[in-house]
Amino acid sequence: MTTSESVAAPVRRTAHGSAAVLAILCTAQALDIMNLSSVNMALPAMARDWDASPERLSWVVSAYSLVFAGFLMVAGRAADLYGRRRALLCGMVVFAGASAVVWASTSLVLAVVARAVQGAGAAVTVSAALGLIGALWDEEPGRSRALGAFGAMGGVGLAFGLVVGGALAGSVGWRAMFAVNVLVVVALIAGVLALIPADGRQDQSRGRLDLPGAALVTLGLLALSFALTRLGGNAADGPGWAVAAVAVALLAGFALWQRRAAQPLVPPAVWKRPNLSAALVVAVFMYAGWVGVNYLAALLLQNVLGFTPLATGVAFLPLAVGGTLLPLAAGRLVPRVGVRRLMLFGLACSTVGLALFSLVGPGTNYWVVILPILVVLIVGLSQTFVPANITALSGAGPEEQALAGAMFNTALQIGGGLGLAVLSTVAATAGGDVLAGYRAGFLTAAGISLAALLTVLAGIRAPRRPNG
Structure with a gap:
């Protein structure tokens, strides 16, 4: 199949080509990526509030990025199986709920756990949004323009995350950026409910989520991301290499399981x-x-x-x-x-x-x-x-x-x-x-x-x- 061939959309075409729908999906992408960079501007204030060392405080950033990277594939497959609109809404709700917990956090540990959950919500949101673009913009040149806009908003998120984070942390306090997350997501959810058609009833022929495969690939990618983070700071880091070995073992186990699973997480035809x-x-x-x-x-x-x-x-x-x-x-x-x-x-x-x-x-x-x-x-x-x-x-x-x-x-x-x-x-x-x-x-x-x-x-x- 080439870029010029169409892809069947599993949702009604009433949202096809809608600029408003694309704006919702792009804003969700920008918000998720902004949260990778904006928190960097809040770290000094967080350190003062919790009397935390830089090493411990770095987990406020790392928890989000590690889980985001590790959860993407499972989130994408779940969105395809159970409905992209449903997945988009679930991801947004999880993201907003975790943002509220970070906003109200009284300890660094609670904030780190909430940031990890926030990263999972972001992974579901981004995967479902990309799936919706692939389904709703199924013809050229509309698909290329929609994906171009979606990619551009990732750049906007990274660029303006530092600006917005710095402005909020330096004026009303670092907690305000997480309160803003909640307000923006509430508006996005309203837009999704109003403008994106509901998914149809789940088709059992699509199969079910491969839970063993999901566990292996998620843990493997989490371990790999963690190992690369450690080794990026010190190539001789012993624990980093140990975690890298665990990651390789888990991902090898995932590959072997995919060959024997009745309904693999990644269908064999995908790799072909x-x-x-x-x-x-x-x-x-x-x-x-x-x-x-x-x-x-x-x-x-x-x-x-x-x-x-x-x-x-x-x-x-x-x-x-x-x-x-x-x-x-x-x-x-x-x-x-x-x-x-x-x-x-x-x-x-x-x-x-x-x-x-x-x-x-x-x-x-x-x-x-x-x-x-x-x-x-x-x-x-x-x-x-x-x-x-x-x-x-x-x-x-x-x-x-x-x-x-x-x-x-x-x-x-x-x-x-x-x-x-x-x-x-x-x-x-x-x-x-x-x-x-x-x-x-x-x-x-x-x-x-x-x-x-x-x-x-x-x-x-x-x-x-x-x-x-």
């Missing part, structure tokens, strides 16, 4: 779609380079060029703006150019931009050198992300849209953790001075991006043009 498998590999490589190089670039600007933390944040503003606008352009280009060509262009830009960053050193001018490199990088990411996402969804059947979207998002999360662990290790062990380590990291990131480009060449079959 070469475009989907290749898109997942591209997602891992793409995000590994992107997340890792953001980390290295921030250190480079501060430790080598002497930027303050505030100046570094301002220097990265073009990434936030580009990450908001350029996915929209990619969504409009896909029907004209095709997913394969656009991905190749995007990855070529990323590879060149990452390689050029290895030339930055003391005295490098931001406006003449660094800003153009940042522009090339964000063009590359945006023009890769959207067609890769479309490729992952386009090969999925009508009852697998949310699962395919969840698999793509899981690949992104794994890639981000893997990239941070690998590139930080390369930078720390490359030898020479600090700048030599950073340069080795940037060149490694360029190599990862090149591997993604070769994956597209070898594994992505060019789809038919919509009017071809």
Whole structure:
């Protein structure tokens, strides 16, 4: 199946092409992603309230991101089996309820547990929203534009999470951001109930959720995310490697169970779609380079060029703006150019931009050198992300849209953790001075991006043009 072929929608078509429905789904995406970054601005105030050390306080951030990454695949499959609108509403209710608990928390432990539950709610919400987009926008160019808008709102969430979190934490207090979560979700739920048609009665022929498989993959992904987080800070971390071994064992057990399960979590036919498998590999490589190089670039600007933390944040503003606008352009280009060509262009830009960053050193001018490199990088990411996402969804059947979207998002999360662990290790062990380590990291990131480009060449079959 190509991007030009339609996907049957399991809900009535009265919401098809609705700008209001897309606005609801995009706002939900932005809110979930905002909660990955906004809490960073509240950590100093939380530390004062609970007299907590930085190590303990970091779990307020990690609990959300770890559970979000680990729960995506199960959430996607559940949405496909039991109804995407139902899953969307359930995810929103869980997210809002957990936000209320964090708002009222009197201890760090309670806040961390609630943040973990909030991450699970976000995983369900994002997976169900992607599944609804795949079902309701089942024709080009509408699907590409809808996915472009959805991807853009992820950039908006990350960019403005720091702004909104800082504004609220610095004025009315850090608890206000969680109260805002509840108010926004209540409005979104009202919109879902009014505008998105109800799911039909559950079709028993779709099967049931594979609970053993769900447990294995969720625990495996949680362990893998935790291990990558530990190893990203210290490649010699013994507990990190031990957890990584547990993660490999759990994921291997999941793979073996899927071969014998009567109703596997991931149907065997899904793995037989070469475009989907290749898109997942591209997602891992793409995000590994992107997340890792953001980390290295921030250190480079501060430790080598002497930027303050505030100046570094301002220097990265073009990434936030580009990450908001350029996915929209990619969504409009896909029907004209095709997913394969656009991905190749995007990855070529990323590879060149990452390689050029290895030339930055003391005295490098931001406006003449660094800003153009940042522009090339964000063009590359945006023009890769959207067609890769479309490729992952386009090969999925009508009852697998949310699962395919969840698999793509899981690949992104794994890639981000893997990239941070690998590139930080390369930078720390490359030898020479600090700048030599950073340069080795940037060149490694360029190599990862090149591997993604070769994956597209070898594994992505060019789809038919919509009017071809």
